[in-house]
Amino acid sequence: MEDSTRRVLQRLIRRIPTPQLKTTLEKWSGMTVAQRGSMDYTQTKWALTEKLLSLCEENDWTTKHITELEMIYVIDNPNQGMWHGFQLLDPEDDAHSVELTQFKEQFKSHLGELVRHVSVKIKKHTDEAVWIRIAWGDSFSRPNHLKPTYVVHHLQTPYVFVTGLTSKQKPLLSQALVLSTRHHTIKDANLSGRKLTAIRDLLMKQYQQVFPTNFPSPLAEKNETVSNPKIEREQAGPGAHRHQMACEAFGDGMLPQLQSAVYKLETKFKDHTNRTMTERDEPFKCIVKFESTNLLESLRYCAASGIASTPVTPLLSSIPLKGRNYFVITDNGPGPSSQMHQSQN
Template sequence: MDARARSVLSRVLRRVPSRDMGALLEKWSCLPEDQLRAVDYTRPRATLTEHIIGLCEDNSLGLKHVTNLEMIYHIENPDQGSWHACQLTDPQDDAASVELVQFKEQFKAHLLGVVRHISIKIKKHEDDAIWIRIAWGDNFHKPNHLKPTYAVHHLHTSYVFISNLAAKHKIFLSQALEVATKHTSIKEGHLTTKSLTAMRDLLLRRYPQVFPSAQLRILKERNAPPLHPCIAQEHSELEQTRHQMACEAFGPGPAPKLETAVYKLETRYRGHGSQTLAEGEEFFRGVVRFSSSSLLESFHHCVASGVAEGPVTPLLSAITRKGRNYFVITDKGPVPPGQSAHRT
């Protein structure tokens, strides 16, 4: 085992809790069963890591095996690192017929043709997600396996989820995805989160949703906690309405666990009559960031409990409606002479 393989293996093993180490190595299937049964996973982490590395060296395992272990670890633990979404656009006529073998061939052929030193691994997961691991090199350096890019794509959907992609490699990956999926272009999705699961649930609509309806009482009876009879009689109509609005905006059940939503402001100070207070000045720029361990659940609770007034502002409901958590709010007033409008 060379130094590169040892470094990658050591990094993966340091990330895995001792209690999960055995299960991960079993899925890897590169070490004999009798050796795995003899491993004492209660040993100190440093000692355990060195012992497993020694077993790998005894079995002549190399970089190919180690990178496969890293992929298994990431597939089993998708909610780590930072992920951002991209959307494929303008599909060609035969885009719906693309299958896994064809995708692999086209994707690898394109990247191998434009990057001299590169390592590509593609693995299909049980949920039909295609996991891609890319270690980038260049004309003078071998692939850097300590900083690989990961991309996840479900065939016949328009979304790709990417982690750890350097700006200089973005054009190569974008072109390879366009060729392999038979799309004409790919655009930024303006959705970033630490949880790949939340990102997929939100964009692929894998969470309970409620659409506008006049049937408020059904939602109330099914989901709301019991109230004191007197309070229920006095406020039931208002509470039903708030609950309906919250469910329509953020769903009735567990919502995808996004941590942040960012709103970039490009506005001007205004006085009475919507007149700007400084017509000739530049935009006032700022950033508003909402943070929570489960942001959509927090918004749902605020609306349903009456902490936030309804109806839900489109700035918040757009998170689920558009599948984004980054927005730019621009000034919609008259543009001063000599200045261009900043709108997105």
């Protein structure tokens, strides 16, 4: 067994929590039934690692086998790093007809032309998502399997989700994706988070949305407590209206668990009492960040309960509307109003 394979296996076993190790190994084809039965999961992580290292020697596992095991774990537990959303643009006429075998061949071929030493493994998940694991090398070094990039793409859609990508690798991956999916370009969707399912559902609109109508019917209030009937009758109309507007802005039912939203301000400082700052030519710059275990749920509650005013400001409603959680706010001309411009970063 090569030292590089040993290091990859050791790192992976340390990464997998002991309660999940058995489930992950049972999905892997690298062990025989007898070898699976010989594993004692009541042992310490160190003892389990040593056992697997001995089996690695016995079975002559290669890095290829270990990366297959890693992909099983990452696919089942995707919320391990920061995921970033991208969108493919300008599809060619035959973009909708690209199927898995063709995509795999094209992607590996194009990336191999751009990078001399690169290792690519592609696996289709049960939800039809194509998972790609890339270990990057260069002209002089072998692929580094300790720091892989993971890419998730649903064929016949323009959406791509990536984690573990450096700025140096980004143009290489972008070119390979554009060519293999039959598109002309790809852009940063300015959407990121640690929960892959959350940013996927938000960008692909896979959650219960509420659309305004000319004659909206108020949605039923949820989790209401019994209070004075007269007060209830007086507040029923405004309360239902707030709830309707909150759901139109953020969605109804279970919302994607987005954890943050960032607003980068590059505006003129406006305060007639502070001439020093107001008369500066340079824009006033700061960053405002909202964080929550479920940001959209929190914002919806604030609007529905009256904590935040309705209609909801576009600064907040643009998160689900545009499928983004990173905004750059700049002045819209000489007046006091401002607008959100898409970041080019």
